[in-house]
Amino acid sequence: MRKALVVGNWKMNGTGSSIDLLMQGLIAQLASCSSGIVVCPPNVYLDQVRGHIEQTTISMGGQNIDWHDNGAFTGEVSAEMLADLGCDFVLVGHSERRTLFGETSEDVAMKCEASLSKGIIPILCVGETQAQRQNGETQDVITSQLVPVFDKLDSDAMAKVVIAYEPVWAIGTGRTASPQQADDVHAFIRQTLAEKDLNTANNIQILYGGSVNASNAVELFGMQNIDGALVGGASLDAASFLAICQAAVLV
Ligand code: PGA
Numbered sequence: 001m002r003k004a005l006v007v008g009n010w011k012m013n014g015t016g017s018s019i020d021l022l023m024q025g026l027i028a029q030l031a032s033c034s035s036g037i038v039v040c041p042p043n044v045y046l047d048q049v050r051g052h053i054e055q056t057t058i059s060m061g062g063q064n065i066d067w068h069d070n071g072a073f074t075g076e077v078s079a080e081m082l083a084d085l086g087c088d089f090v091l092v093g094h095s096e097r098r099t100l101f102g103e104t105s106e107d108v109a110m111k112c113e114a115s116l117s118k119g120i121i122p123i124l125c126v127g128e129t130q131a132q133r134q135n136g137e138t139q140d141v142i143t144s145q146l147v148p149v150f151d152k153l154d155s156d157a158m159a160k161v162v163i164a165y166e167p168v169w170a171i172g173t174g175r176t177a178s179p180q181q182a183d184d185v186h187a188f189i190r191q192t193l194a195e196k197d198l199n200t201a202n203n204i205q206i207l208y209g210g211s212v213n214a215s216n217a218v219e220l221f222g223m224q225n226i227d228g229a230l231v232g233g234a235s236l237d238a239a240s241f242l243a244i245c246q247a248a249v250l251v
Contacts, residue, residue: 002203002205002250003036003250004228004248005035005037006228007037007039007089007091008038008235009063009235011232014236016045019048020052023049026039026058026241027052027053030057032242032246033246034248035228036057038059038123039058039059040060040061040089043062043077043082047085053086059088060085060086061087061090061091062077062082062090062120063094064094064097065077065078065111065120066111067111067113068114069114078118079118083120087120088121090122091123091125092108092122092123092124093105093124093125093145095166095168099168105144108124110152112124112152113152116157123230124163125230127142127165127168127171128141128168130168142185142188142189143192146192149161150196158196159203162205162206163204163207165182165185165207166208166230167181171210176213177208180223182220182223183223183224186225189225190206207228208220208228209232212231212244214239214240214244214247217244217248218247221249
């Protein structure tokens with residue numbers, strides 16, 4: 001039985017004081033949520049958030065890592081550094097990283113490997129653009145994003161990964177994939193994984209991301225292959241994020 005997981009990706013948003021308020025709001029209502037909850041603040045606020053989540057069930061994640069262990073990589077942060085600050089998760093291959101910062105699927109695979117080597121669970125983001133969907137290329141794009149990761153990780157390592165399907169056209173647009181559209185891609189991902197390892201395919205958590213909000217979450221979580229959500233905009237508001245977490249009950 002897979003456990004529901006809701007991850008908040010704050011992106012480059014927040015200030016010290018807004019983050020204190022957000023965390024206080026979340027923690028006050030935490031008892032009403034049964035899913036796993038992860039928040040991914042900007043790196044500079046990780047230590048502040050760590051102070052809030054001590055003694056709670058909330059986990060913390062980074063939004064990106066460099067795959068090198070250390071060295072002359074100005075501005076970058078390693079998996080070990082995130083682990084030092086109390087992160088259990090890290091987003092890898094978010095579409096904004098792929099599009100705006102030129103990350104390739106090979107880069108993403110190295111980030112998965114680096115994070116696992118330091119005991120951090122990578123949340124591997126995959127998804128197609130609007131044009132790719134219209135051209136019927138969705139499955140090919142997802143496959144091309146997954147294969148370099150499969151090539152790097154053995155079955156034991158792959159079993160630790162969380163996957164997030166985020167159609168690029170649904171991120172920050174208010175246009176969610178329909179529950180059926182999302183479930184179809186999740187089922188395809190599971191089937192692709194099954195060719196490698198059936199057990200992993202059945203147990204891996206596959207989150208949906210792209211304009212998830214309090215109103216569409218229940219329907220999305222009702223789908224067989226959707227195990228949770230990666231939430232951007234709605235994770236910046238305690239009430240909205242809590243409503244999504246409360247809806248995350250898998251049947
Ligand atoms: P959104 O972002 O919920 O604002 O669409 C999702 C994401 O980028 O992870």
